[in-house]
Amino acid sequence: MSLPTVTRRDFLKVGAAGASALAAAGLGFDVALAESTKVKQQLRIAGAKELHSVCPYCAVGCSLVAYTRQKSDGSVQLLQIEGDPDSPVNEGRLCPKGATAMQLAVSPRRVESPQYRAPGATGWKSVSWDFVLDKIAQNVKSSRDATFVTTDGNGNTVNRTEGIAFAGGAAFSSEEGYFATKLMRSLGLVHLEQQARV
C-alpha cells in the first residue's frame, strides 16, 4: 500500500490535458467539482503577482505561494495563500493554521499605531513613533547606566547591563534575530532569551 503520489501540480496538469477522469477517480474527487474549483482559482489569481513565503507557525517550514494584486489606488491586496507544490518539505500541503494564514496576515485586530500607557494610567494613548522611541531610548540609557557593572567583586572586567532584558524572536526573520543579538550584546545585556526554553 502507498499514499497517492499525484501532487497538486500533476493533478492540474492532468486536468488541463483533459484526461483527468481516471486519475481523479482514483483520488476519489468529483471531477467536475475539481475542474470548476480550478477555474475559479485561476480567475481569482489571474494576472496576480506570485511570491514565495514560509508558514509563520510551527517549524516544519512549509513553503507558501502568495498571490497579490495592486489595486487602482496603489494599495496591494493579498488574494490567496496556498502550499507551494515544489517544496520537498510540504509538497503543497498545509494544516488548518497554514491554510488560514491569510487571516493572520491581514487583520482588523492589528495594532495600527504606537501606544503608550504611563505608570498608573488606566488606558492606552495613541502616540507617534518619535515619542515612543525617544522615551524608550532614555529608559534604556538610564537603566543601563544605573545597573551597569564594569568590574565584578573579584576585580574582573565584565561590562554588563544587569537591569534590562530582551526576549523574543521566534517570529523574526533570522537576520532580524542576528541583528537583535548584535545590538543587545553591545548594549551589555546578559538577559537575552527566546522561545527555545519555553
Place this chain on the structure above:
Amino acid sequence: MTNHWRDIKNADLILINGANPAEAHPVGFQWFMRAKLDRGAKIIHADPRFTRTSAVADMYLRIRTGSDVAYFGGLINHVLQNNLFHDEYVRNYTNASFLVKDGYAFTDGLFSGYSASARSYNIASWSYDTDPATTFANRDMTLQNPRSVFQLMKAHYARYTPEMVSSITGIPVADFNKVADMVGQMGKPDKVMTIVYAVGLTHHTTGGQLIRSGAVLQLLLGNMGRPGGGMNAERGHANIQGNTDHAISWEILPGYLKIPAPGQKTIADYVAQSAPKKSDKNSWNFFGTNYSKFMVSTLKAWYGDAAKKDNEFAFNFVPKPAGNASWMTIYDQALKGKMEGLMLSGMTAASIGPDSNQVRQALAKLKWLVIMDALPTTSSEFWHAPGVDASQVQTEVFMLPATHWIEKEGSFVNSGRWSQWKDQVLPPQGQARHDHWILADLFQRVKTLYKTQGGKFPDPIMSLTFDYKDPLKPDLDEIAKEINGKDLSTGKQMTTFANLKDDGTTTTGDWIYTGSYLDTGNLMKRRQGIQDPHTNDPTGMGFYPNWSWSWPLNRRVMYNRASADLNGKAWDAARPGITWNGSKWVGDVPDYPATMDPHDPNAYLPFIMNGEGVGRLFSNGMVDGPFPEHYEPVESPVQNPLHPTNSASPVAFLYDKAAGRPDRFGTAKDFPYIATSYRLTEHEHYVTQHVPHLVQLQPKPFVEIPQELASEKGIKSGDQVRVSSKRGKVEVLALVTKRLGPMTVAGQKVYQIGIPIHWGYVGLSADSDPSHGRYWLANALTPFVGDANARTPEFKAFLVNLEKI
C-alpha cells in the same frame, strides 16, 4: 534535528516520545506516514494521551509524563544485556572503550561530587583516565575493563529491568517487552531507527537528560549520522531554530560559541575555558581547533576597526554574565527589584509561563516594558487584565506595532536546519515597522544620548558596525551577507568557515551560516524542489541540495561520516549518507574532510565536533550526571522507585527557594492528579486567538479528563470545572475522554489530566466571554523550577486538584 523532515521517510522504526506530530506538526507527519506506508516502517508512540499520532502508530504506550528516562533506560538495558548493540559502531564511533578515572561513582541516586548545601555537583570525577604524557584518554577496545564507559554503563542501566520500567512509567511489562524486541532489531547495520521528540521531553526538570537518554540509545544502535536515523527535535515556532543559531539566548554567542565568563581577559583565556579539548590521537577536534577563528571573526563583524589584535579584538566589549540569565531568571530578578526594563518581541511573558501569576507580579515590578508585536498580547495588556486595578500598576508600557512575517523578507530556519528565504509579500499594515528597523532606530537614539551626555562604557555602542545603506533601515539582504562573512583582504564573501582566521582578516556574523550567501548570490533562495526529483534529488535520498540552504555547509544529515563503516562503505547500501569512492567522499555534503582516505591510519574519527572524535555515551557536558538517570518531577504523587531518598533531581533549580520566597509546591494529599500541558492543531500558542477561522474551530478553553476520574467526580463533558495547583487555577470546560486513563505507578493508581495551553484574557475567545478569560491561563498552574542544565521549566508534569464548579 540531526536529520530533516523528509528524511524520516527513510526510517525502519520511528520512536515518538514527548511529541504529537500528527496534530502539532501535521504536514511534517506525512514523512512518518510515507515511511509506514511505503517501506513498512513501524511507529511506536509513548505519550500520556492517546492522540491522532497514536491512532496510526503500530504500538501506543500510555506513559506517565516525565518518566521517559526510565523508558529509554530500559531499552538501553535490553540492548546491552542481549548484545543487540551495533558492535563495530559502538567500539569505533562511541566512547564505550574510554576508561573513566577512579573516583567516579553512582550511589543511591547520587553521582560522585554532590554537595547538598549547594544543590550541585563538582564534576571533576566524571572524567577520563588519561595518559599523562599525551593527556589523551586510555581506552580498552575489548570493552571488558570494569572502568570502561561500556561496563560502567551496563552496570548503571542493569537496574532498569522491564519490571522497574513498568513501575516507573506505568507501561505494562508485556507491552514494554514488545517494544524492546522491536528496538533491539535496530542495531543491525541494515536497519535504522529515528527518535522524534518535542517539548514533551524538554519541559521537565530532567529535560536535558531525557534527550540524552534517547541519544545514548541511538549511539548504541549505530543510528546517529545515518539517513533515517538521528535525534530529531520538532521545534514549535517558525524560526526558533534560526534565532537559537543566532544566539538570542543568554549562554551563547552566534553559532553556539559560549558566552565569555568573568575572569577571562583574552581570547586565549576564553578558548581555553570554552573549546572542546582533544582526547584521542585520531580526533580532529574541528570545533575546538577553530574556536578562536570563529570568535575573532565574529568580533570583527561586530566591532570592525575597533577590534584589533592589540586589544584582543575588543573581547572586553562582550558582556560577561555573573550566572544564569535565562527566561525564569529574568522574572526572578524583576521580583527581587533588580530588573528595570524588559523588551518582548513576538513572545508574551504573561502566558508562556511558567507560573503566570508570579510572572505578572514580576511585570508589575518593572519600571518599563516594551512590546513589539503585530497584535495585542497578554503582556501588552497585563496591566488592565481582568481582576487587575490598572491604577496600582506603576510599570510604563509601550506597545510598538511590528510587521508580520509576510511584510518582510528574510529567512526562516525549520527544524531540519533548512534556511528558506521568503519574499516581502505585502507592505506593512498601518504604521507597523519591521522589528529590526525599530531596533536600529532605537539603537541610534541611544547612541546619540551617549554621544551628547556621556555614560557608562559607551565603547561597544560607539564602535558597533552599521555598514548598511540606511543605518535606520538596514536591508535583511545586507544583514544576511554580513552573517555569512567576508575576507577583508579581498572583499569577497567567505565560502566556508574552514577559511576563517583569527588574525582579524576575516569576518562572520555566525560561522555556521558561512557559505549561505556567496558572491554568486543568496543560496537560501534556491528553489529546485520536487518539480524535477530526478535532477534535484540526485542521490534519491531526499536531500534536495539545491532547495534552500542547510547549515552547516548545506549538509542535510549531521555527523554523516558515521553513516559509513570503517572502510567508508554505507552501513546499508540502499540508504547511504556519504560513501568513500576511492578518492573522495560522495553523497551528502561530508561531515569530514572531503578527500580523507578512511584507510589512512591517521584518518580522523567520525564525530569532528567534540574532543573525543566519537559519540559520548558518558559525558561530562551535563551538570546533573554523566549517564541519564530517572528522577521524579518536582511535584509527583510517588517516590522514585529507584532511590526513594533521592526522588526528584537533586540539582533541579528551585527559584523560589534560592530567592528566599515561600515554597509553593503541592503534594498528592491536596493535589492528587498529575497534569500535563500541550497544543492543539488549530492553535499556535497565543497569536491564533486573533484568527477568526481558528477560533471558530477551537473556540473555548477546556481540560481533558479521563472517563473513570470524571465518573468518580460526577463530571460530564461541558461542565465547568476548576483545576488548581499550589500556584493558581483555571476555570474552564471539561472534556471527558478515553484518551486519558488510570495508570498504575509504583503500585499506586494515578490519573493524568490534559490541559491545552492556548487561552488567556486577550483575543476573540476572551472578547466573547463574560469573564473575559480571567482564569484561562494554563500556566497559572505550572511550577517555577528549572532543569539543572538548561533551566527549562517543568511545564509537562505537575500536581493539581480537580473540582466541578
